[in-house]
Amino acid sequence: MFKSYGKVDEHEQMVLEARKKTRKRITIIGLSSIVLAAVVFALVFGIRGTNSSEGDNDAHTVTDSVKAVCDVTLYKDSCYSSLGSAVNSNQVQPQELFLLSKKVALSEVSKAVEYFSDHDHGAFKGVVVKNSRTKEAMKNCRELLGLAVDHLNSSLTSGENFSFEVFEDLQTWLSAAGTYLHTCIEGFEDEKEAIKTSVVSYLKNSTQFTSNSLAIVTWINKATTNLNLRRLLSLPHHNEAPAWLPSKDRRLLLTEDLRKKADIVVAKDGSGKYKKISDALKHVPDKSNKRTVIYVKKGIYYENVRVEKTKWNVMMIGDGMTSSIVSANLNFADGTPTFSTATFAVFGRNFIARDMGFRNSAGPQKHQAVALMTSADQAVYYRCHIDAYQDSLYAHSNRQLYRECNIYGTVDFIFGNSAVVIQNCNIRPKLPMHGQQNTITAQGKTDPNMNTGISIQNCNISPFGNLSSVETYLGRPWKNYSTTVYMKSRMEDFVNPKGWLPWTGNSAPDTIFYAEFQNVGPGASTKNRVKWKGLRTITSEQASKFTIKGFLQGDKWISAAGAPFKSDL
The missing domain is CATH 1.20.140.40 (Invertase/pectin methylesterase inhibitor family protein)
Known part of the structure; x- marks a missing residue:
């Protein structure tokens, strides 16, 4: 009614509108x-x-x-x-x-x-x-x-x-x-x-x-x-920005000039406030609803980094996926449990990484050696490089998105029990130890009621180097309810015609859910795939459940990260 009597203060009008929405929402x-x-x-x-x-x-x-x-x-x-x-x-x-x-x-x-x-x-x-x-x-x-x-x-x-x-x-x-x-x-x-x-x-x-x-x-x-x-009884707020991200921070993330506006700068040459990423993270406010942008300048940072669970809304941006690299070499063979081997580990929610590289340099002979592990909810990785051998990417838990990333490894190199969508990425199996087979995924769903799984959509799956002497499989079922779907991806001919490898024995539990949907390329033929009950033929409607919109319960938190994405098929 104020609009009928002339110009109203814009801020007051926004407050009034917000109150109306809040009252309606509460009702x-x-x-x-x-x-x-x-x-x-x-x-x-x-x-x-x-x-x-x-x-x-x-x-x-x-x-x-x-x-x-x-x-x-x-x-x-x-x-x-x-x-x-x-x-x-x-x-x-x-x-x-x-x-x-x-x-x-x-x-x-x-x-x-x-x-x-x-x-x-x-x-x-x-x-x-x-x-x-x-x-x-x-x-x-x-x-x-x-x-x-x-x-x-x-x-x-x-x-x-x-x-x-x-x-x-x-x-x-x-x-x-x-x-x-x-x-x-x-x-x-x-x-x-x-x-x-x-x-x-x-x-x-x-x-x-x-x-x-x-x-x-x-x-x-x-x-x-x-x-x-x-x-x-759905709520009419599908076009609103996520409550955890103020609009001014969302606008910041959508700009290309993030580095100049960073809150903290890390540089090995001393041109930033800190020389180590770990030191910079110590100065991020705990449980902050405000986005903290950390710019990591070009260089190789030899350290094990942890984004602790109290460090919310951190964004880390580098000078490029092969320019700003975090590197370490903790591994299972030398006495470290797999969970602790990660070069870069994320626990703080709403984490974003962009133009960064994560590497574990332990080598294939050291077995499990994680480059990147994420347990944080609503984490986004955009244009990142993830490189190791066995267990490269540990998508441990909660909801995660990887977009336009390069992921390298050998044995079970994309594994964990998160709800993860890997979209428009390059997945590059490489040469393992002599006598080893490559397995791209090892999904760890242990309970049929968990809403977890690995969804690989619109990716390019090709060898890194000559793998003619190596058998490479799309994955193997780590747990009884292992769930993995490949959709609309290109597979080169190095993929074994059987497609999938048992974890033990000659078959897999009937309770797994594996599917391939509208993939292309010489390695995508399903004619000679294993005859497991858990390897399903799915429809478009079923496949849509493994998209960002269906699997990650919407896309509002992803759009706020400033990365492009496709929410459906």
Whole structure:
């Protein structure tokens, strides 16, 4: 109405508009929460009603509610015992059970953090820890379990809203929490059986409770989607910038002249404020919602770099993917667990790297040696160079995008359990050790309810050097629910006609999901591919689920990174 009486201050008008949107948003979220709670309540007791004995019309008890909710989980007994013992009232709403399942998981993982903190340098369950790799694995567990606690806390806070828009985040964070627990256990695979058995046993409840929470959230998500409630109550903010990124920072990222406007400059020749990237990161504000741009000038930086979990919204830009390079050589053969070998490791959310190179120079004889590892949610890599041999790129957890990058390696050189889209990249297998085979991917999905997998779209897959004497495969299933899709990519003729390699034995679990969709080139023929049940033929509709729009739950956070991308097929 102010517009009718002349010019209004632009800032005041923006504030008024923002308040209107906020009120509308709160109203819709509140409405969706009420409707969703009612629908889920009906669904829960609909399940119970189907399974109940004839003529049972009595009021539903706590036991009925817990049984109904736990029926969708993988570990029904642990779900029933943990929730049943924690509920004190005679009746309980389904929403309370969902939140309670997360609290139970959080409590158990928190206890595990304390236990590993007390035992990471001494003995574990009576077994003396002596060698350096085992001690490092204990230290890694402490960190990984701490990350799991963070993600469970985030899911608990978001889950209290009980609205449609949080489900994708909840699934992502709970999937990541489960990944952290399994990564902790994997650190002991080559250690004494007594230690590994003790670790698995101690983390059993943590693993099962986290999986149960994920199953429940996934079930709600599917139920509401099937009922089309998302479409009816969707929020009208699809064109808004992400809340975590102020508009002025988004405009900055979309410009080409980022280097002149950087907040921090790193240069080996002393022309910047810091000579080491690690020193620059120490001066990034903790948990800042403001983008911090770090310009890394041309040079090779010999250091292991970590973007810690408290360093949010960091953007690192170099002078080119082969000009600004981070290089180190930690490796498994010399006693470092795979998780700790990364030359460059990212834990702080909303990280962006542009025109940077990441290298592990340990060589093929050192086996696992990671160049780049990312556990951060909503990470974007644009025009980056990732180079090592075995385990080059560790897409560990959460949501990630790689666009116009060059990725080099030999054995399982794109691996992990994130939801990752690799788009318009050059994937370059190179010469491994004598007697080794090349496998491009090794995806680590351990739970059918995890929303994770590797999606390779519109990439060029070609050899780096002469690989005529080497068998090269598209991937092998690291875990029972391994999920990998190649879409609209070009494959040269060095790809083995069988396409895929078993992890062990002669076949793969029926539970994996592997697919090839509209790929081209002499190596793309599927005529002689392995005859696994888990190797699927998919439609355009199914393939679209592995695009940025379908797999990474939208593209708003990617557009803010200033990198070009294609959101669908």
